[in-house]
Amino acid sequence: MGEPRRMTLHLGNAAIRSDNDAADDLYQAGLREQAAGRLDAAIALFDRAMSLRPEFPEALCSGGYILQTKGHAAAALAFYDRALSLKPDYAVAWFNRGCLLMAHKNYEAALESFDQACALKPGDANFYCNRGAALVSVGRAAEAAEDQKRALALKPDFIKAALNLGNALMRLGAYAGARDAYRRAIELKADYASGFAGLGIALKELGQFSEALEAFDEALRLEPDSDEALANKGCLQLLLGNFAAGWEGYEHRWFKGQRLTLISSAKFDLRAPATLAGRKILVVNDHGLGDTIQFFRYIVLLAEAGAEVTFACPAKMWRLLDSSGAKVAWRDDKDQSGDFDATLSLSSLPRACETRLETIPAPAPYLRAEPDRVAHWRARMSGEGVKIGLCWSGSSDFRVDPRRSIPPVHLAPLAELPNARFFSLQKEDVASPFPKALEGRLIRFDGIDSGPDAFIDTAAIMANLDLVVTCDTSIAHLAGALGRPVWVALKHIPEWRWMHARADSPWYPTMRLFRCADGDDWTALFNEMTPEIRRKFPG
Template sequence: MGAAASAQGDDAWALYRRGMEERAAGRLDAAIAMLDRALQRRPDFPEALCAGAYILQMRGHAAGALAFYERALTLQPDDAVAWFNRGGLLMAAGRAEDALQSLERACALQPDNAGFHCNRGGALFDLGQLAEASEAFERAATLDPGLAKARLNLGNALMRLGFYHDAREAYLRAIAIEPVYALAYCGLGIVSKELGLFDDAMRAFDQALAFDPNSEEARSNKGCLQLLLGDFASGWEGYEYRWTKGKRPVPVSSARFNLGAPESLAGRKILIVNDHGLGDTIQFFRYVALLARAGAQVTFAGPRKMRRLLASAGAPVVWRDECDLSGDFDAVLAISSLPRACGTRLDNIPAETPYLFAEPDRHAVWRGRLCGEGLKVGLCWRGNVDFRVDPRRSIPPEALTPLAGLEGARLFSLQKGARAEELPPELARKVENLGEEPDSGPYAFIDTAAMMTELDLIVTCDTSIAHLAGALGRPVWVALRHIAEWRWLDGREDSPWYPKMRLFRCARGDDWAEPLGRMAGQIRKAWALQ
C-alpha cells in the first residue's frame, strides 16, 4: 500500500470512529455523515458499512440496511454481529427462513452468544419448528441465566407444544429474573388458563396490565378468560383487543344495537367487516341477518366464497369484497364485535336455528347420493393445522377408532382433504369418502350443508364444520379439549349458541380416546345400535 492509500485508510478509520461516537451520543444524522465520508475514502470498509446499516435499520430503511449488510458480509464473511443484525432485519420483514440462515451463521461464529441463540429460536418459532425453537431458547438461557427473554420465549414454545407445566415454570423463571415483565405475566396467565387455574390466570393478567396498561395481549386474553367463565359483560370489552398490532381490520366501534327495538335500527347504514376464520363468520352471521331484518341497511364485506351459503339466511344484505371498506356509514365494525354491540349476555344469546339452509337443488343431489338404510354419521376430525391457530383442537385420527365398532351405522367423511391412510385401518374401511367433488367450486360449504341435511348426526372437532352444523340446526356432537376455546364456555355439555349441539370434553388435557369412547357408547344407546 502506498503512502497516499495508507493515509486515506487512516483518515477513513478516524471518520468511522467519529461516526460511532456520534451514534453513541444519539446524533444519528451526524453519525451518518461521518460514515458516508469514511466510505467515500474507503468504499470497501465493512465496519463502516455495518454501522451505517444498523442506523438505517433503526430508522426503518430496511432495503438500504439489507444492501449495506450484504455488501459488508461479502467483504468480511466472518462478522458474526453483521449476520445477527441481518437476521433481525429479515425477521422483521417476515422472511423467517432467510433470517434463520443468517442467525445460524452468527451462532456458528459465536456459539456462546446467548442473544444469537435466542433470536435463532425466534426464527425457528416463526417457522413452526417448535421443538427446535425450544432447544435454542434453552441453550440461550443456559449460556446467560439472566436473560429473561430466553425464558419468556421458551415458555411460548413449550406452551405451543402443549407442555403446559414446563411452560408455566419457564414464565415463572422469567419473572424471577425480571419482576416487572408484563409479557411474562401475560404468558403465565395464558398457560394457567390452559391448566384450569383460572384464579391464577386472572391475577397474572391483572399484574401484566398493572405493569403495562396498554398491553393488548393481556387485555384480549383476560377478555377471553372472562368469556370462557360466562362474564360476557366484561369479556366482550377485552375481546375487542384480540387482533395483533397492525392486523385490526377496523377501529374499535362504540356502536350499540338494540335488537329488541327494531325502530331504533330502521335505516341505519352499517358496514360489517369479516375479521377471523370461517367458523367465526358462520357463528356471528346470525347478527348480520337480525340487523338486516330489523330494518338496518347492512353491507357485509366478507369472503366471496362464503356468499352463497350466507345468502341462504334470506336477509336483505348488500355484499361486497372484504377489502372494500369505502363509503359513508353510521357504523363500521367487525363481525366478531357484533355480540358486544348487541349487548349479548348468556341469557339473551340469539340462538334460534336454523338460520342458514341448504340449497334445494344441492340437497336433492346429495339425498340421492346418501340414500340407504342405517344411521348416517358425518365425521370431521381435523381443523386448521397452522400452529398459530391451535392445531391441538383437532382429534387425533386414532382416537376415532371406537366409532368403527358402531354396527348398523354408516360413516361419511366431511373432512376436507381427507386421506384414507390417515385413519386407523379398521375405521378407514368403514368411512365412506365422497371424493373430491364436494365444495370443489368457488363457493364454500354448499355441498357440505346439503350433505349435513341428510345426516342423522355430525361428529366433529372444534372447527367450522361444528358451526355450520349448528347454524343449520343439525344434531352435532363436538369433541373438545379439557379447557376449550372461550365460545364453548367451561364445563358445559351444551352450547347456548346452538341448541342441537352437545359437547364432549376430554376428561384430562388431550385424552381424546375418552370422549370418543363416550360418544360411541351414547350413539349406541340413543339409536339402539349393537
C-alpha cells in the same frame, strides 16, 4: 428477541496518517456519534470512512444498522449484504440481517441468517434467542424451545429468552413448562408485564382460572394498555360466562396496527327494532370461516330489524350466507368505502348488541342447504344404517391451535357401532394414519365444494346425515347454524366460545359437547361418546 448489534473496533493511535488510518478514525468517530444518538452525523462519518476504504465491512454493518433504525429497510439490507460479501464470516452482520428480515416478517430468510450467525459464534446467547424466535414463526416450536434453553444456559439472567421459551412451550402444549418459564422471566424482572401476560395464558390452559386472572390483572397494572393481557383476560372471562367484561377485553384481540376496524362505540338493541330501522351498518369479516358462520346470526337479526346491513366478507361465503334470506348487501372483504352510521368487525357484534350469557340469540336454523343439492347428495348417500359425518382436523396452519384437531387413530372406538355408516367431511384429506377398523367403512367423496362457493356441498351432505361428529372447526359451526345434530369433541380447556364444563352450547341448540379430561385423552373421549351414539341412534 435481542437487538441488532453495533460493531465496535478498537484501534491504537497511528504515528503515520494513511487512508486506512483516517478511515478507522472516522469509523470510531461515527460509533461515538451513534452511541450519543446523533444518527445522521454517524452515518455521514461512516460514509466518509467508506469513501477512503470502500471495502470496509464494519462501517457497512454499522451503517446498515442506522439505516434499519431509521426505517430504510431496503438500503439496510443492501449494506448488510455488501458487508457479508466482503466478510462472509461476519457473525454480527448475519445477526443484524436476520433481525431486519424478522421485523419484516420474512421468517424463513431471517432463519437462514440466524443459522449462519449461530454457526459462526455458538457462544452468543442473543443469537440463539433470536433464532428461536424465528423458528417459532415458521412452526418449528420444538427446535425453538431448545434454542431458548441454550440461550439461558449461556446467559441465565436472559429475560427475553425465558419469555420466548414460555412462548415456544405454549405452542407445543407443554403448559406446565411454559408456566415455569414465564415465572422465571418474572423472577428476573418483577415488573415484566409480558411475563405476567404469558403466565396468565399458561395458567388458563392448566385450568387455574383464578390464578390466571390475577396474573392478567398484574400485567395490566404494569401496562394498562397491553392488548395481550386485555384480550386474553377477556377470552377467559367469556369462557367463564362473564360476557359483560369479556366482550370489552375481546375488543383487543388484534395487535396494534393489525385491526381491520377501529373499536366502535355503536350499540344495537335487538329488543327495540324501531331504533335500528334504516341505520346503515358496515360489518367487516375479521376472523376465520367458523367465526363468520357463528356471528352471522347478528347480521340476520339486524337486517330483520330493518337495518341496512352491508357485509364485507370473502366472496366464497356469499352463497351460503345468502341462504338465511336476510336482506344483506355483499361486498369484497377489503372494501370499507362509503358512508355508514356504524362500521365494525363481525366479531364485535355481540358486544355491540350487549349480549349476555342468558341473551345469546340462538335461532336454529339460520342457514339452509339448497334443496337441489340435498337431493343430489341423498341419491349418492342412499342406503341403510345410521349416517354419521366425521371431521377430525381443522386448519393445517400452525398459528391456529393445532391441538383442536384429533389424530384419527383416536376415532377407533367408533368402529364399535356396527350399523353406522361414516362419511368424511374433510375437504382436504389429512395425511395421518386412520384406524384400520374404520378405514374400510369411511366413505370419502371427491370434489366436495370444489367450486367457487364454500360449504354448499357440505351443507347438503349434512342435511342427509343423522349426526355430525367433529372437532372444533368450521364444520361444527356450519352444522349448528343448519340446525343439524352435531357432537363436538373438545380439548380439556377449549376456546372461549365453548365455555367451561358444559355439555351443551348456548350458541347452537342442536349441539352437544364432549370434553377431554385433563391431559387431552382423545381415545377416552370417544370411548365415552360411542355408547352415547348407540343409545341415541340405535339404527
